[in-house]
Amino acid sequence: MPDAAYTSDEMMTIQAARMIRNGVTLFVGIGLPSAAANLARLTHAPDTVLIYESGTIGAKPTVLPLSIGDGELSETADAVVSIPEIFSYWLQGGRIGLGFLGAAQIDKYANINSTVIGDYNKPKVRLPGSGGAQEIAGFCGEVLITLRQNNRAFVKKLDFLTSGGYFEGGDSRQKLGLPGKGPTNVITDLGILTPDPETKELTLTSLHPGVTVEQVVAATGWPLKVASNLETTAAPNAAELRVLRDLNERTARAHAGQA
């Protein structure tokens, strides 16, 4: 298969999966994060411990779950614990190395919104809300965020701050007393953004193949900082694409099969 025969969404999911170290304990949000987490487990990171907020610890699904509590997760888990336990002892207790979140909006300090577009009391679009996102963002050792990059998502000011990244930048996160380090990478369909070590402002550090800096800047609602040593993300290889597509096909068949 020629290298260019992949979509920008596949590039995003595959790059997100690559950033998961083998053996890490990973608290997974549903959607894009779940696809990337399972791709990682099926490729370079087989010993990754997947934890879903339904209380399933060490889940090993063969198809992607539609919800965070599908039977597929509890039947393949090492342990299933209650909701108060997963949030208190495991997440707040500091046992989880990495959290993985999606979002509807993100700002330059990697704060995210998954609650509402428009005014909270008179919303244009009412989104699902936090769920476990604000706790995952607060308590995991570090956090990965993945979402598609465009002007509506990458905004100067969030309509609602659901989950904290670096708040006002600098040391404002530490001052609030949140134990986790915060978001370390934002993986989009155009490239990778990482927080500046001092100011914590998201900086474009890698471009996916075929994407230009101008494109990413135009898709960002604030003046985007670009790293001087800008890298190019490696294109998906044939094995990564095959495993991802197999996973997606199995999942589509499984979800359509029940009616």
Place this chain on the structure above:
Amino acid sequence: MEALAHITSLSEAIRETVRDGDTVALEGFTHLIPFAAGHEIIRQGKRDLTVIRMTPDLIYDQLIGAGCVKKIIFSWGGNPGVGSLHRLRDAVENGWPQPIEIEEHAHAGMAAAYSAGASNLPFGMLRGYVGTDLVKYNQRIKFIDCPFTGAKLAAIPAHRPDVTIIHAQKADRKGNVLMWGVVGVQKEAVLAAQRAIVTVEEIVDDLHAPPNSVVLPSWVLSAVCEVKGGAFPSYAQGYYQRDNAFYKAWDVIARDRATFQTWIDRHVLGTKDFAEYKRSLEGATSHA
């Protein structure tokens, strides 16, 4: 000596236990969602309910669309993996079929509030919520200083439902209940409530519950009702899988007021119980 749970029909349990204006929690985290009980509340036309649930899911979308709800307390209001809950959104955004008050939390806050209720504490406590906008809009999230370390902690008033309703796998003939798999926050929600109803897949002679199982003894429950398949379209581990296709079909049914109304009239209000509802759905050419 407390009274043992009354093994009864679901319609009788709802009639005797749920009153207009009650605060009601129908819990079950993706798994074991008590849909049959939700439908019976709709059939009996209960009104002005304050409903508590971490994930409103389709069950509260149906209760809201049917006009049973005046206030919802929740932490994640979507159709998992599919998108919006359209009836919830229509109520929040347009006040249809009636305006709805919302009290919004995050999952850990809801879990802490149920645990506090079960523990007879006035509030639940957790780290978190600091710096987020939720605290600007929910006046019931407050911060306190730890008396020992000075750490800033969030406090949420305890959930104390008038009635909690859950679905489980099994009960024995005395009304002791056994559940397994994703057990969510149901134990806490039952023990936080004044009254509790449990629907089960089956009533058996002996639970054969291994030590440390999640068992709710008969004497903390008001009523136990056998409703086979009562968690459909969610699932009951060991009995049936989640019907993900129904969750996807719901997006189409609930998107439009008229389609929703036709669906609820035909399949829920037009049927006498959950078994007839399931037959009604099977008889339709599509879920709609």
